[in-house]
Amino acid sequence: MNQHQIRPVIYTYLTFISSSCHKAGAASLQRNITSLIEAKYRFNEITMPIFLSPAIALMQRLRLLPKFVIVALLFSVPAIVVTGLLIKELDKSITFTKSERLGVQQLLVSQELLRLLQQHRGLRHLALAGNASAKESSIKKQQEIFSKLSALEKMQLEQGNVDAAVPLKAIKQSWENIVQKLAATKNKDSYIDHSTLINQVYKLNSQIADYSNLTLDPEVDTYYLINMFSKTLPDLAEGVSDIAGRGAAYIDTGLLEPNEDVLINSDVMLTKRDIGRIPGQLEAMFRANPEFKNKMDSQQGVVAKNLEFLERTKTEILNTLRSLHDKKPSRVFTSNETIATG
Structure with a gap:
C-alpha cells in the first residue's frame, strides 16, 4: 500500500473520530491532527526520495550478485568492527592478568x-x-x-x-x-x-x-x-x-x-x-x-x-x-x- 492509498484511509478514520466527538473542542482537535499528519507525509514525500534515490538508482543498475555482495558488506562490516573491539578488550584483560601473575611471583x-x-x-x-x-x-x-x-x-x-x-x-x-x-x-x-x-x-x-x-x-x-x-x-x-x-x-x-x-x-x-x-x-x-x-x-x-x-x-x-x-x-x-x- 503506497502513500496515495494510505491517505483515504486516514481521512476515513478522522471522519469517524469527528462523528464520535460531542464536545465543542473536538472539531479543533481534528483539524490539528489532520494538519500534523499532512505535514509529516509532505515531509516524507520530499526528503525520502532525496536520501534513497542514489541507493535505489545504484541497486537498479547492478546485477543480482553485486547486490548480494553489497548487502553482505553492510551486515559484515559492523560485525567485524564489534569483533575487533571485543578482541582488543580481551587482549587488554589477558595482558592485565599476565602482569598480575608476574607480580605475584615476584x-x-x-x-x-x-x-x-x-x-x-x-x-x-x-x-x-x-x-x-x-x-x-x-x-x-x-x-x-x-x-x-x-x-x-x-x-x-x-x-x-x-x-x-x-x-x-x-x-x-x-x-x-x-x-x-x-x-x-x-x-x-x-x-x-x-x-x-x-x-x-x-x-x-x-x-x-x-x-x-x-x-x-x-x-x-x-x-x-x-x-x-x-x-x-x-x-x-x-x-x-x-x-x-x-x-x-x-x-x-x-x-x-x-x-x-x-x-x-x-x-x-x-x-x-x-x-x-x-x-x-x-x-x-x-x-x-x-x-x-x-x-x-x-x-x-x-x-x-x-x-x-x-x-x-x-x-x-x-x-x-x-x-x-x-x-x-x-x-x-x-x-x-x-x-x-x-
Whole structure:
C-alpha cells in the first residue's frame, strides 16, 4: 500500500473520530491532527526520495550478485568492527592478568626475602646479647638472603621489570654493607640497620604491586585478597617479628636495651589492633566470593595463634618487667646502659 492509498484511509478514520466527538473542542482537535499528519507525509514525500534515490538508482543498475555482495558488506562490516573491539578488550584483560601473575611471583620471592631478613635481625640481636647458637644460625641465614636476592634479581631481568631494578640494587647494596660491618656493629646499631633494610624491602613490595597492576585489580574478592597478601599480612609479620626479635634476647639473657620494653609494648598494641581488622576484610572477601572461605579454612587458626603469642608476650615479658620495676627503686638509665632484670 503506497502513500496515495494510505491517505483515504486516514481521512476515513478522522471522519469517524469527528462523528464520535460531542464536545465543542473536538472539531479543533481534528483539524490539528489532520494538519500534523499532512505535514509529516509532505515531509516524507520530499526528503525520502532525496536520501534513497542514489541507493535505489545504484541497486537498479547492478546485477543480482553485486547486490548480494553489497548487502553482505553492510551486515559484515559492523560485525567485524564489534569483533575487533571485543578482541582488543580481551587482549587488554589477558595482558592485565599476565602482569598480575608476574607480580605475584615476584612478591612471593620478595616476601620470602623479607622473612629471612627479619629472622636474621632477631638472630643477630640474640647473638650480640651472648647467644653462640644464634650466631651460627645467623651465618646460615646470610647465605639464604644472598640466594634470594640473586633469584629476585634474575626474575626481574627475565620479566623485564626495569622499574623495580633500581630499588633492588639499593637493597642489595644495603645488605652487603650490613654484612661487611657485622663484626664491629653494636647491638642497637645492628637492629636499626636491619630495620632500615626491611623498610626498603617493604617499599619494593609496594612498587612491585603497583607496576604489576595488583593494586588496581577490578574484582572485589581478589582486590581484598591482594591487599591482604601484599600489605596487611606483611605488616603484621613485621610487628610480630619485631616483638620476637626484641623479646627473645630478654627471655634468653634477662637483658633489654634502654626503652626496649616501651617498643615491645607499642608493638603489641599496634599488632593487636591490626589483627582485629582482619576478620572484617575476610568477611568482605567471603561475601564477594564464598568459595574463598572453604579454601582458607585451614588458615583461620593463624589469627588465634598470633593473639596467643601477644598475650604470652604481655605475660612473660611486659608484666614481669612491670613487677620488677615496682619492686626496685626507680632510676634513670643512660643511653649506654642496659636494663638488667635477672
